[in-house]
Amino acid sequence: MRAVYLDHQSATPVLPEVMEAMRPFFAEAYGNPSSLHRHGLLARDALARARSQIAAFINAESPEEILFTADSTEAANLAIKGAAEANRRNGNHIILSQIEHPSLIASTEMLETRGFTTTRVKVDAQGAIDLQDIAGAITEKTILLAVHHTNHEIGTIEPVREIGALARARGVLFYVDADASAGWLPLDARDWNASLLSFSPQRFYGPKGVGVLYQNRRAALAAILHGGDQERGLRPGVENVPAIVGAGAAAEIAGREIAQRSAHCARLQKRLWEGLRARIPHLKLNGPEPGPRRHPATLNISSEFIEGEGQLLLCDMQGIAVASGSSCVSKSRQSSHVLAAIGVDPALARGNIIMSLGRDNTEGEVDYVIETFPKIVAKLRALSPTWEEHEKGLIASVIRPA
Amino acid sequence: MSPTPALYNPTVLDHFLNPRNVGDVQEADGIGEAAQSNGGDTLRMSLKIKEGKIAEARFRAFGCAAAIASSSIATELIEGMTLEQARRFSNRQVVEALGGLPAAKIQCSLLASQALRAALDDYNKKQPARPRPGEPIR
Numbered sequence: 001m002r003a004v005y006l007d008h009q010s011a012t013p014v015l016p017e018v019m020e021a022m023r024p025f026f027a028e029a030y031g032n033p034s035s036l037h038r039h040g041l042l043a044r045d046a047l048a049r050a051r052s053q054i055a056a057f058i059n060a061e062s063p064e065e066i067l068f069t070a071d072s073t074e075a076a077n078l079a080i081k082g083a084a085e086a087n088r089r090n091g092n093h094i095i096l097s098q099i100e101h102p103s104l105i106a107s108t109e110m111l112e113t114r115g116f117t118t119t120r121v122k123v124d125a126q127g128a129i130d131l132q133d134i135a136g137a138i139t140e141k142t143i144l145l146a147v148h149h150t151n152h153e154i155g156t157i158e159p160v161r162e163i164g165a166l167a168r169a170r171g172v173l174f175y176v177d178a179d180a181s182a183g184w185l186p187l188d189a190r191d192w193n194a195s196l197l198s199f200s201p202q203r204f205y206g207p208k209g210v211g212v213l214y215q216n217r218r219a220a221l222a223a224i225l226h227g228g229d230q231e232r233g234l235r236p237g238v239e240n241v242p243a244i245v246g247a248g249a250a251a252e253i254a255g256r257e258i259a260q261r262s263a264h265c266a267r268l269q270k271r272l273w274e275g276l277r278a279r280i281p282h283l284k285l286n287g288p289e290p291g292p293r294r295h296p297a298t299l300n301i302s303s304e305f306i307e308g309e310g311q312l313l314l315c316d317m318q319g320i321a322v323a324s325g326s327s328c329v330s331k332s333r334q335s336s337h338v339l340a341a342i343g344v345d346p347a348l349a350r351g352n353i354i355m356s357l358g359r360d361n362t363e364g365e366v367d368y369v370i371e372t373f374p375k376i377v378a379k380l381r382a383l384s385p386t387w388e389e390h391e392k393g394l395i396a397s398v399i400r401p402a
Numbered sequence: 403m404s405p406t407p408a409l410y411n412p413t414v415l416d417h418f419l420n421p422r423n424v425g426d427v428q429e430a431d432g433i434g435e436a437a438q439s440n441g442g443d444t445l446r447m448s449l450k451i452k453e454g455k456i457a458e459a460r461f462r463a464f465g466c467a468a469a470i471a472s473s474s475i476a477t478e479l480i481e482g483m484t485l486e487q488a489r490r491f492s493n494r495q496v497v498e499a500l501g502g503l504p505a506a507k508i509q510c511s512l513l514a515s516q517a518l519r520a521a522l523d524d525y526n527k528k529q530p531a532r533p534r535p536g537e538p539i540r
Contacts, residue, residue: 305464306464307443307464307465307466307469308466309466309467310418310465310466310467310470313409313418313467314419317419347464350443382424383421383424383462383463383464383470384462384463384464385435385444385445385446385462385463385464386444386464387464388426388462
C-alpha cells in the first residue's frame with residue numbers, strides 16, 4: 001500500500017544528517033555539560049555550537065540569548081509565567097489572541113488565579129489579528145503581548161513585525177510563539193522586536209525532547225523550575241545534549257533550505273486544495289487561501305455533514321496520515337477553540353481534517369490524496385442523516401461562499 | 403518494529419468499515435433521533451414492528467467510528483427483540499457485543515440506545531389508545 005505522510009505539523013522524520021550529528025553524544029561524548037573534565041567540556045562545547053546555530057537561524061544578536069527547554073510547551077510556559085513573574089512590579093496584565101496554542105492560553109489561565117488579568121483579542125474570519133485591537137487593549141498595567149507567528153491549526157500568518165513595533169513603542173514585552181512556522185517561514189527575532197520567541201525542532205526534521213526559547217537580553221525572565229544552574233538557572237536540569245545538538249543541526253539545514261522547502265510545499269498545497277475543492281462539494285477551507293497570508297505547508301478543511309475521525313481512520317487505511325482537531329479525535333473531547341473563534345459552525349468544525357505537507361512529499365502523492373479523499377468523504381456521507389436531508393432539500397449547507 | 407497498533411478492535415473496525423443496516427426503513431412504524439450536545443453526533447433509527455417484535459431496524463449516523471460501529475451493531479442486536487426487550491436495551495449491550503471500546507469512546511455508544519428509545523416512543527405515540535387486558539374498570 002502507498003504511504004503518504006501529511007502530518008508534518010505533528011512530527012517530522014529526523015534527517016539523516018541530524019541523526020549523524022547527534023550520534024556521538026549518546027555513547028561517546030556522553031559527559032554532563034556541568035562537569036569540569038574533558039567529557040564535560042566536550043558536551044559544553046556542543047551546546048555552545050547549537051546555541052550559535054539557533055541564534056543564526058532566528059537572527060538573534062547573540063547565542064547567549066538562546067535557552068534550551070524540554071519542548072515548546074515548556075518553552076511557552078517559561079516565556080509566559082517567567083515573564084509575568086519577573087515583571088510583576090511593572091503590572092499584571094497580559095494580552096494574547098483568542099486562537100493561541102493551549103500552552104499559552106492555559107499558562108495565562110493559571111496566572112489569572114495568581115492575581116494577573118488577561119485580554120484575549122478577537123481574530124477575523126481568517127484568524128488574523130487586528131493591530132488596532134491589540135493597541136486598544138494595552139493599559140498601563142500591561143506587561144506582555146503574546147502572539148503566535150502562524151496558527152497551529154488554520155495556518156494564518158499574523159502581523160508579528162507590526163505587533164512588535166507596537167510593543168516597542170508602548171514599552172511592553174513581546175513574546176512570539178513560532179512553533180508552527182519555524183523551519184517553514186523565516187524567523188527574525190531582531191526585525192520583529194521579539195523579547196521572547198519559542199519553537200521546537202521536531203516540526204522541522206529535528207528530534208523530539210527539546211524546545212528553544214529566545215530571550216532578548218533586555219527581557220527579564222524568572223525560572224519556573226528550580227534546583228540547578230543550567231541555562232543560567234532559567235531551566236535547571238541536565239541538558240538533553242544529543243537533542244540540543246540535533247536542534248542546532250536541524251536549524252542550520254532549515255536555514256539553508258527554507259526558501260526551497262516552502263516553495264515546494266506551497267506548490268503542493270495549492271495543487272492539493274484546488275484538486276480537493278474541484279472534487280468535493282460542500283468543502284470548506286479553514287483559514288486563509290493558499291498564498292502569502294497562509295502557512296505554506298498546511299491545509300485545514302471541513303467536509304460538511306460528516307465527522308473528522310472517520311475520515312482520519314479511512315485515510316489511514318489508505319496509507320494517508322492526516323490529523324483532525326475534531327472533538328472526538330482529540331483526547332480533550334472539546335471542539336477546536338480556533339475554529340470556534342473564527343466562527344466555523346460546530347458541525348463543520350467536527351468534520352475538520354488537517355493536512356500538513358513536508359519537503360519529501362511529491363506531486364504523485366498529492367494526486368493520490370486528491371483521488372482517494374473524495375471517495376472517503378462520499379462513503380461517510382452515505383451514512384450521514386444530515387447529508388440525506390441535504391440531498392432531499394430539507395436542510396441547506398452552512399458554508400458561505402468566501 | 404512491533405506490529406502496527408490499532409485504535410479499535412477488529413469487530414469495531416468491521417462495523418465501521420462495513421456498517422450493517424444503513425438507511426431508512428420503508429413506511430417505518432417508529433423513527434427516533436438522538437444527538438449529542440457538542441454540536442455534531444446525530445443518529446437516526448427507524449423501525450418496522452411486527453407482532454410486538456422489531457422486524458427491521460435501519461440507521462444513519464453523523465459521528466465518529468465508535469458511533470457508527472455502535473449504531474451498526476445495535477441494529478443487528480435489536481432485530482427480533484420484543485418491544486419489552488428493546489425498551490431495556492442499553493449501551494452496555496452494544497459495548498459488550500463490540501468487544502469493548504476505548505474508555506473515552508464509551509459515551510459515543512450512548513446514541514444507539516437513545517435513538518432506539520426515541521423510535522419506540524414514536525411507535526407508541528402512533529398506536530391507537532386501547533384498554534389493556536386486566537386494567538381496572540373506572
